Each structure stands twice: as structure tokens, then as C-alpha cells.
Amino acid sequence: MTISQPFLAYAAHELRGEIALQLALAEVAVADPNPRSAGLRKLGEQVAAGCGRQQRLLEALLTLSRSEYGNLRREPVDLAATAALVLRGNGHHGLERSTVLEPARTAGDAQLIERLVANLVENAVRHNVPSGRFEVVTHACAGRATFAIANTGPVIPASELARLFQPFERFTPRGSADGAGLGLAIVRAIADAHVATITAQPRPGGGLGIDVAFPELD
Numbered sequence: 239m240t241i242s243q244p245f246l247a248y249a250a251h252e253l254r255g256e257i258a259l260q261l262a263l264a265e266v267a268v269a270d271p272n273p274r275s276a277g278l279r280k281l282g283e284q285v286a287a288g289c290g291r292q293q294r295l296l297e298a299l300l301t302l303s304r305s306e307y308g309n310l311r312r313e314p315v316d317l318a319a320t321a322a323l324v325l326r327g328n329g330h331h332g333l334e335r336s337t338v339l340e341p342a343r344t345a346g347d348a349q350l351i352e353r354l355v356a357n358l359v360e361n362a363v364r365h366n367v368p369s370g371r372f373e374v375v376t377h378a379c380a381g382r383a384t385f386a387i388a389n390t391g392p393v394i395p396a397s398e399l400a401r402l403f404q405p406f407e408r409f410t411p412r413g414s415a416d417g418a419g420l421g422l423a424i425v426r427a428i429a430d431a432h433v434a435t436i437t438a439q440p441r442p443g444g445g446l447g448i449d450v451a452f453p454e455l456d
Contacts, residue, residue, distance in 0.1 A: 260285050310347040310431055314455055317342040317355070317385045318376040324355045325374065331363060334371035342376040342383035344452035346432045351452075354428040355385060357421040358448060362389035367444070383454045388447035394440045403436070425450070 263284055270277065318339040325337065344351075362372040370390035377384055394402075405423040425448075429436050434452040441447055 260289070310350065312345050313348055315344050315346055315348050315351050317344065317351070317383055317452070320348070320352050320355050321359075321374055321376055321385060324352060324359055328356070328359055328363065330372075331366075332369060333363060333366055334369075336371070336373045338373075338375045338377075340375075340377045342378045342385070342452075343455040344383040344432070344434075345455050346452065350428045350431070354425050354450065357425050358385070358387045358450070361421050362387050362391075362446075365389070365391045365446075367391055370445075378454050381454050382451040384449055384451045386447070386449040388441060389445045390441070390443070391445040393444045394446055396440055399438050399440070402438075 318341050321337070321339055325335070359372075359374070366372065366389050372387065372389035375384075375386040377386075403422045403426045405420055426436060428434075429450055432452055434450050437449045437451070439447045
């Protein structure tokens, strides 16, 4: 996957929409002849939320660009240690979690691989069901170091899987979940940069299973 002109145009459209929304909020506040502290506080919260969305989108675009065009660092990476680090730093929102973290050593850009793992964990948590669960497994076999994650969630038709790894695509309706629709696109870009393969399968009853297999470090 490469960053195409239509992709960049879509990204610019997303940012322009956020900026226009914040500008409109500010203009309404400025035009109010009797501003109140509660209204100003609400405005500040809305502007801060919009800035946060812009920041996440820009960070995602920079990660995509680095994955495709940057000079990747090559260093030993243990997927088990990376997964443990990511899981310690992520809230699970009442979901049941199970882990089997066996050593799985590869070589690559440690920061980008951590972002890949973080995006998959965030995706499994965000697109889940109340009191649902997700499972994380790392292992090495047949020359491949694999990170695998599976979650409960909405039923996903197999025909939709490829689309989910495209930029700005969501299975859920726009606005139903926090995110720019770049999480799995970034996973794909980072995997491609590391010559890793992605296998995604819908789970019976709903949810998704995703395996990312990297070349194992000798």
C-alpha cells in the first residue's frame, strides 16, 4: 500500500472538517453578547476534543508515511515483550482478557512494531461488546514469529475484511467509535514494511481474529 493522491485528499478533507468545526464553535462564542463561564467551559471541552482528533489523525498519517518511506531501524524485537508492554498500558473497559505470551523474536523497528501491536489491541477493545473478551497470543513456529489477537464483537462478513485494512474504512458507522479509520491501515503498512503476513478471519458468533507473522530472528 502506498499513500496515494486520493488518500491525501481524504486526509486533508478530514482535517479541514475538524478545523471548520472548531472555528464555528469559536465564532459562536465570540458573537455571544452575554458569555457565561459554563458555556465557555463547554466550548473549551469541545475544542480540546477536536484538537485531540486532529492530533491522532496527524500521528497516524506520520506513522503511515514512516512505514512506507522511512529508513526503518533493524533491531531484535520480542513480540511477547512488546505485547506485555502494550497490554500494561491499555485499559480493557471491563472486558475479559486472556494471554499466552511465548517468546517470538523477530528483527525490525521496535517503535513501529509496538504501534502495530497497540493498534490491534485498541481495535479489539474498541470494537467489542459489553462484557466481551479478547485473547492475545505470541509464539514462534516454522521460521515465523507471530502475534495473534482475537475478540468478541459484531458479526463481520468475510467480504468486508479486505476493506477494513484500507485507510479511513470502518465496519461500524462513522462516528460510532472513536478513531479516524486508520488503525488497521497502519497495521498493514507496518507489516508490509517488515515483510510480515497478515491473516484475518471472522469469528463464529462475531468478532475477528488477526494473526501477523514476522520472519523469525535466527
